[in-house]
Each structure stands twice: as C-alpha cells, then as structure tokens.
Amino acid sequence: MTDNMIAFAGNPNAGKTTLFNTITGSRQHVGNYPGITVERKEGSVQYKDNKLNIIDLPGCYSLTAYTQEELVARQVLVDERPSLVVNVVDATKLERHLYLTVQFLELGIPVILALNMMDDVRSKGITIDIPALSQALDCPAISTVARSGEGKDQLLDQIIDTSSARAGKWKPLKLSYGPDIDPALDKMEQIIADNAFLTDRYPARWVAIKYLEGDENLHEQGEQSAETSQQLIKIADDLQVHCQKTLNSFPEAIIADYRYGFIHSLLRKGVITMPSVESRLDITDNLDKVLTHKVLGPSLMMFLLYAMFQVTFALGDYPMQLLEAIFGFMADSATAIIPEGHLQSLIVSGIIDGVGGVLSFVPLIMIMFVMIAFLEDSGYMARVAYMMDKVFRIFGLHGSSVMPFIISGGIAGGCAVPGVMAARTLRSPREKLATILTAPFMPCGAKIPVFLLLIGAFFADHRPLIMFSITLTAWVMALIVAKLLRSTLIRGESTPFVMELPPYRWPTVQGVMIHTWERTWEYIKKAGTVILAISILLWVAMTFPSQTADQVAVFDSQREVLEQQLSQSTDPDRNQTVTAQLEQLGQQQSMEALKNSTAGRMGVMLEPISQLAGFNWRTNIALIGGVAAKEVIVSTLGTAYSIGDSDAGESTSLAMRIAKDPTWSKSAAISAILFVLLYAPCFVTIVVMARESSWKWACFALIFNTTIAFALATLVYQIGIRIA
Ligand code: GDP
Numbered sequence: 001m002t003d004n005m006i007a008f009a010g011n012p013n014a015g016k017t018t019l020f021n022t023i024t025g026s027r028q029h030v031g032n033y034p035g036i037t038v039e040r041k042e043g044s045v046q047y048k049d050n051k052l053n054i055i056d057l058p059g060c061y062s063l064t065a066y067t068q069e070e071l072v073a074r075q076v077l078v079d080e081r082p083s084l085v086v087n088v089v090d091a092t093k094l095e096r097h098l099y100l101t102v103q104f105l106e107l108g109i110p111v112i113l114a115l116n117m118m119d120d121v122r123s124k125g126i127t128i129d130i131p132a133l134s135q136a137l138d139c140p141a142i143s144t145v146a147r148s149g150e151g152k153d154q155l156l157d158q159i160i161d162t163s164s165a166r167a168g169k170w171k172p173l174k175l176s177y178g179p180d181i182d183p184a185l186d187k188m189e190q191i192i193a194d195n196a197f198l199t200d201r202y203p204a205r206w207v208a209i210k211y212l213e214g215d216e217n218l219h220e221q222g223e224q225s226a227e228t229s230q231q232l233i234k235i236a237d238d239l240q241v242h243c244q245k246t247l248n249s250f251p252e253a254i255i256a257d258y259r260y261g262f263i264h265s266l267l268r269k270g271v272i273t274m275p276s277v278e279s280r281l282d283i284t285d286n287l288d289k290v291l292t293h294k295v296l297g298p299s300l301m302m303f304l305l306y307a308m309f310q311v312t313f314a315l316g317d318y319p320m321q322l323l324e325a326i327f328g329f330m331a332d333s334a335t336a337i338i339p340e341g342h343l344q345s346l347i348v349s350g351i352i353d354g355v356g357g358v359l360s361f362v363p364l365i366m367i368m369f370v371m372i373a374f375l376e377d378s379g380y381m382a383r384v385a386y387m388m389d390k391v392f393r394i395f396g397l398h399g400s401s402v403m404p405f406i407i408s409g410g411i412a413g414g415c416a417v418p419g420v421m422a423a424r425t426l427r428s429p430r431e432k433l434a435t436i437l438t439a440p441f442m443p444c445g446a447k448i449p450v451f452l453l454l455i456g457a458f459f460a461d462h463r464p465l466i467m468f469s470i471t472l473t474a475w476v477m478a479l480i481v482a483k484l485l486r487s488t489l490i491r492g493e494s495t496p497f498v499m500e501l502p503p504y505r506w507p508t509v510q511g512v513m514i515h516t517w518e519r520t521w522e523y524i525k526k527a528g529t530v531i532l533a534i535s536i537l538l539w540v541a542m543t544f545p546s547q548t549a550d551q552v553a554v555f556d557s558q559r560e561v562l563e564q565q566l567s568q569s570t571d572p573d574r575n576q577t578v579t580a581q582l583e584q585l586g587q588q589q590s591m592e593a594l595k596n597s598t599a600g601r602m603g604v605m606l607e608p609i610s611q612l613a614g615f616n617w618r619t620n621i622a623l624i625g626g627v628a629a630k631e632v633i634v635s636t637l638g639t640a641y642s643i644g645d646s647d648a649g650e651s652t653s654l655a656m657r658i659a660k661d662p663t664w665s666k667s668a669a670i671s672a673i674l675f676v677l678l679y680a681p682c683f684v685t686i687v688v689m690a691r692e693s694s695w696k697w698a699c700f701a702l703i704f705n706t707t708i709a710f711a712l713a714t715l716v717y718q719i720g721i722r723i724a
C-alpha cells in the first residue's frame with residue numbers, strides 16, 4: 001500500500017473543486033495557508049489498495065506569482081512535491097486552459113490532464129482527439145464530467161499508473177521562445193546551473209524564465225546568492241531594453257505569445273474539430289443578452305440582490321429568534337442555578353450572552369451563503385462583478401465589492417460579519433482589503449434601532465427621508481474612503497478584470513452545501529475561541545472595579561427602608577409606587593456600578609472631548625458598549641435614562657426621555673447618527689476582519705473609522721449648534 005500526495009490544479013471554474021468533491025466525498029479538511037486567507041483544501045480517497053491524499057489547489061491562470069493563489073499553488077508544488085498534478089481543464093475552452101498546462105509541463109512535474117466538462121463539449125458538437133492531444137503534450141489525458149462522476153475511475157487508475165511510472169521524477173518541457181529570447185535564456189540557464197542557483201527547488205531553465213517574467217517572489221528567494229541574482233537581473237534588463245527597441249514588446253508578453261502559439265498549433269493538428277455551423281443556440285449567450293444588458297442587466301441585478309437580501313433576513317429571523325430563545329433559556333437557567341455574584345454575572349452576561357449573541361447569527365449566515373454559493377456556482381456572480389466593475393473601479397474597488405457592501409447593510413439592515421466574509425470572492429488582495437475596510441460603514445441591522453430611536457425623538461415627521469439619507473451617506477462615505485485608502489495606504493494597480501465569464505450552469509446540491517458549510521463552520525469555530533475570550537474581557541471592563549462595600553451599603557440600606565414600607569403598607573397605590581421606586585433603585589445601582597467600572601470611567605473621562613460632538617458621559621458608555629455589539633447602544637441608553645426620571649410611575653418612552661434631556665438636541669442627534677453609522681466596527685466584525693486580513697488592519701479600522709466618525713460628527717454638531 002502506498003501513500004501518495006496528488007495536487008488538483010487548474011483555472012478557476014474548470015470544475016476542480018467539483019471533481020475533488022466527487023472523488024474525496026466527505027473526507028475533506030479545509031484550512032488556510034499560513035499567514036494568508038487562501039483556503040487550503042485537502043482530502044483523501046482509498047482506491048484499489050492505494051491511499052491518495054489529494055490537495056485542491058487554489059484556481060490560477062499561470063504559475064507566475066501575480067496573485068496570492070498563484071504563488072500558493074506554485075509553492076505547494078515546489079515545497080511539498082506532490083507526486084503528480086491532475087490539471088483540470090474546461091475542455092470547451094481548451095486553448096485558454098492549456099496555457100497553465102504548458103507551465104506545469106515546463107516546470108517538469110508529472111501531469112495528468114483531466115479534460116473536464118466533456119458533457120458540454122459533446123453537446124456543443126465539438127470533438128477532441130484525446131490520444132492525439134495526449135501524444136502532442138506527452139502527458140496522459142482522461143476525459144471527465146466532474147458533475148456526474150464520469151471518468152472518475154479511469155482518472156484514479158491513471159493516477160496510480162503515472163505515479164508509479166514517473167516516481168515523482170520531474171521532466172521539464174523545453175519550449176522555444178524565438179530568436180530574441182532563446183539565447184538569453186540559454187545564457188541564464190548556464191549561469192544558474194553553474195552556481196546551483198535555486199536548483200534544489202526549481203529546474204534551471206524555469207528559474208531563467210521567471211527572471212525574464214520579472215517574478216518578484218523568485219527575486220526574493222534569489223537574494224541569498226545576491227551576485228548570481230544580480231547577473232541574471234542584468235541579463236533580463238538588457239533583454240527587456242532590446243525587446244522594447246526591436247519588437248516594441250516585453251519579454252513577458254513574448255513568452256506568453258509563444259506559449260499560446262505552441263498550444264494553437266498543437267490544437268490545429270486535428271486535435272479539435274469544431275462543429276461547422278453553430279449547431280445549437282448557446283444558452284449562455286442568450287441569457288447574457290438579457291442578464292448583462294445595459295439597462296435590464298443592472299435593474300435585474302438590483303432586484304435579485306435586494307430579493308436575496310430580503311429572503312435572507314425573512315427566513316433567517318425565525319431560526320435566529322429560536323436560537324436567541326435557547327440562549328435566553330440557558331441564561332435564565334444559569335441565573336437560577338448559580339448563586340448571585342460575579343460568577344453568575346460572568347457566565348450569564350459574559351459567556352452565554354456574548355457567545356450566544358454571536359452564534360445566533362449562524363442561521364442568517366448559512367442562508368446567505370447558500371444563496372451566494374448558488375449565485376456563484378451558477379455563474380451569475382461573475383456577471384454582477386462584470387457589470388459593476390466600471391463604476392467601482394473609479395473608486396479603487398472591484399466589481400465583486402458590491403456583494404459585501406449589500407450584505408453589510410447597503411440596502412439597510414444587513415450585517416457586516418457575513419459582509420466582510422463575502423469579500424472572499426475578491427481575488428486581488430488590495431481590492432479585497434479596501435472592501436473589507438469600508439463595508440462596515442453600511443447601516444447594519446444593529447445600528448438601525450439607534451437611528452430609529454433618535455429619528456423618533458427628534459425628526460419623527462421625516463423618517464423615510466432621514467433613513468434614505470443615512471443609507472446614501474454610508475455608500476458615499478464607503479466609496480470616498482475606499483478611494484482615499486487606495487490612493488494612499490493600499491495604493492497599487494487595480495487588477496485587470498481578467499476573469500472570463502463562465503457559462504451558466506445549474507449548481508449541484510453537493511457543491512452548494514459544501515461551500516456553505518465550509519464558511520459557516522469557520523464562523524462557528526471563531527465564536528468558540530476568539531470571541532469567547534473577548535466577551536470575557538469586555539465583561540471585566542464593564543464590571544470591575546466593582547462598587548466598594550460602602551457604596552453597596554448605601555443602596556442596601558435604602559432598599560431595606562423601601563422593603564419595610566412595602567411589607568407594612570396595605571394601600572395598593574402606595575405599594576405600586578414603592579415597587580417602582582425599588583426597581584428604580586436597582587437600576588440606579590447598576591448604573592452607578594457601570595459608571596464606576598473601567599468602561600464607565602472611560603465614559604466620564606472622555607466627556608470633555610466627546611462634548612465637542614455633543615455626547616454626554618452616558619452616551620459615551622453606550623457608544624463604548626456599542627463596540628462590543630451595536631445592539632448594546634440602545635439598551636445601555638435605556639438603562640441610563642430610566643434612572644434620573646422622577647415620575648417613574650408613568651412610563652415614558654426612551655425617545656421621549658431623550659427628547660426632554662437638555663443635553664440632547666437635533667444637532668446632537670444628527671451628530672450621534674453619523675457617529676454610530678461610521679465609527680469602529682463591532683468586535684465580531686473586527687475579529688472577522690482580522691481573520692480575513694490581519695490584526696494590524698482590524699486595529700486600523702477601529703482607530704481610523706472612529707477618528708473619521710468623530711471628526712465628521714464634531715463638524716456637523718458644531719455647525720448645527722451655531723445655525724440652530
Ligand atoms: P473550480 O473553480 O475549478 O473549483 O470549479 P468548480 O468545481 O467550482 O466548478 C465550476 C462550475 O462548473 C460549477 O458550477 C460546477 O457545477 C460546474 N461543473 C464542474 N464540472 C462540470 C462538468 O463536468 N460538466 C458540467 N456541465 N459542469 C461542471
């Protein structure tokens with residue numbers, strides 16, 4: 001019995017993952033490559049006495065390190081030395097997909113070509129002469145239909161044959177790149193071989209080609225033998241100047257031309273026969289006439305995205321409420337079982353409420369990801385990106401940034417946690433980062449109650465108008481800030497929209513389910529670890545230092561007096577008043593305790609500054625708590641304002657209480673709305689941001705967003721109180 005590592009590689013949308021799922025079934029493991037957010041998927045299969053460990057490499061178009069995915073794919077091949085690569089290609093786009101194949105062959109690693117989507121090939125009336133192709137490329141080729149499992153056994157047989165025949169030995173293919181490049185390549189190859197420069201990892205000629213292509217990652221690796229590296233760079237630079245002068249082109253482009261030329265001529269030699277006339281109307285083309293139509297396309301897209309978002313929240317509400325009820329029940333039980341004190345408070349407020357608050361989002365996230373996976377697998381998502389690309393590009397974003405924005409609350413009421421996670425569909429790290437950093441500006445569902453509260457208190461007559469302006473402000477700010485970041489801190493070329501539009505397909509149930517579960521599971525894992533830790537930390541900040549014995553004694557004695565009155569009096573009216581006073585006393589005590597805690601002291605301490613934007617210390621505590629979860633803002637304000645109210649008998653709404661408070665005003669309300677809209681993301685979002693980018697950027701968002709929010713809030717408030 002042998003233990004074999006096999007890598008699945010190919011262009012995005014070739015059907016790699018589908019094939020991988022078909023072959024490995026449920027025996028899969030998903031993780032991340034260390035330090036970056038590219039997913040690492042591994043699985044295994046037992047086949048005829050052989051155990052095959054399969055790794056599904058990220059999709060890539062080339063092996064030059066243009067993107068993280070390409071770099072990762074290459075590193076796995078070189079460092080982990082799988083015994084062979086199964087190169088999955090979309091056989092309906094053979095010419096384009098073989099470009100990557102040629103690069104595997106040039107690297108020399110044993111390759112098996114999986115000609116996937118053969119069902120589409122047949123239905124389009126194309127014929128492919130597989131033996132001829134296999135012979136021309138000098139590598140085995142198997143036809144497959146990943147979705148139905150056709151060709152699976154032949155592929156597995158071939159894997160076993162090839163891995164024993166080649167025994168992992170690399171055999172680089174040598175292509176000619178024409179009279180200008182070849183001499184330079186030969187010279188470089190010689191230098192590389194003589195100095196054993198990186199030859200423990202790569203074939204000599206391949207290193208030379210990468211130097212000509214200006215591969216930065218390889219330059220970095222070469223720095224250890226700086227002298228050789230310099231020599232190679234010099235030759236590459238000279239050649240570049242030469243090519244520029246003689247051919248008005250770059251070595252990189254010429255190399256690509258020759259590769260395509262090689263593929264083209266090979267396919268022409270009777271390998272592919274296209275149908276003489278377009279035998280069948282192409283469904284994809286017809287669909288695209290409508291779905292990406294200039295006017296119809298964007299309108300349909302808006303409708304679809306809006307509907308999807310409505311469905312997510314409509315369907316998600318029930319299971320979410322159920323989970324909340326379950327956690328509520330757990331909290332109640334814990335309260336009943338554990339004696340009152342810090343332990344009870346830690347378990348109930350810190351752990352159950354904290355982690356429960358996070359886990360109750362799971363249904364929402366699952367439903368949303370089912371729909372995203374469906375749109376992605378069907379090929380529609382690529383069209384959305386394609387349509388939005390022109391506009392978003394102006395702001396340094398990418399067409400695929402739309403989805404994260406909308407999910408985060410771009411149409412009001414989303415959530416930045418899944419929104420930030422949805423930014424995974426972005427392939428370029430810079431645009432992904434800009435999207436992640438700006439998506440939390442959107443008016444998420446937890447901010448809405450704050451807006452409704454303040455609008456109710458001060459602008460009750462203009463609800464729709466103000467809500468609309470808030471949403472508009474969020475988009476405008478997100479785009480402006482994205483532009484700002486992309487022209488300063490995350491400056492850099494935007495990635496060209498190379499993504500080709502894949503044909504429309506019905507997604508498979510298995511594919512959608514696996515995609516959904518992978519993402520959901522990652523979220524659940526987080527709740528159990530990082531979020532648990534942070535919940536506890538926040539609980540500590542809002543609990544300690546606790547009140548001194550003296551402070552507690554004051555409340556206790558007051559409570560005793562009231563309780564005594566209650567036990568002695570029989571007048572029901574009187575009793576009601578006393579009960580209300582008791583309740584008020586309790587709230588006052590918790591408010592005092594909160595004011596005394598670390599978070600409370602911060603609120604008081606910040607008051608001199610926060611007053612610039614019109615926030616008093618109570619608002620400050622609410623806003624600090626809002627970093628834990630935006631929902632906390634309203635509840636904390638609620639506690640804060642239920643106290644100083646003398647006529648506790650009449651229940652007045654929080655909005656009315658705030659409206660009556662002289663430290664509030666219309667200007668303060670607008671300022672607070674702006675601040676809540678834009679300031680630090682809540683901590684779950686921050687954790688997710690850190691996971692999707694890095695802690696450095698997550699902390700940046702915390703500080704940067706709060707600064708922008710405060711500056712804007714202050715500006716508006718200061719102008720407001722002067723003109724009001
Ligand atoms: P990857 O990007 O290479 O991992 O591609 P996926 O496995 O995600 O597949 C992309 C799309 O092609 C999905 O919608 C699959 O259902 C579909 N697909 C995969 N293999 C086949 C196939 O053999 N025939 C057809 N018609 N569709 C396929």
Ligand code: MG
Pocket residue numbers: 016017018059
């Ligand atoms: Mg895939």
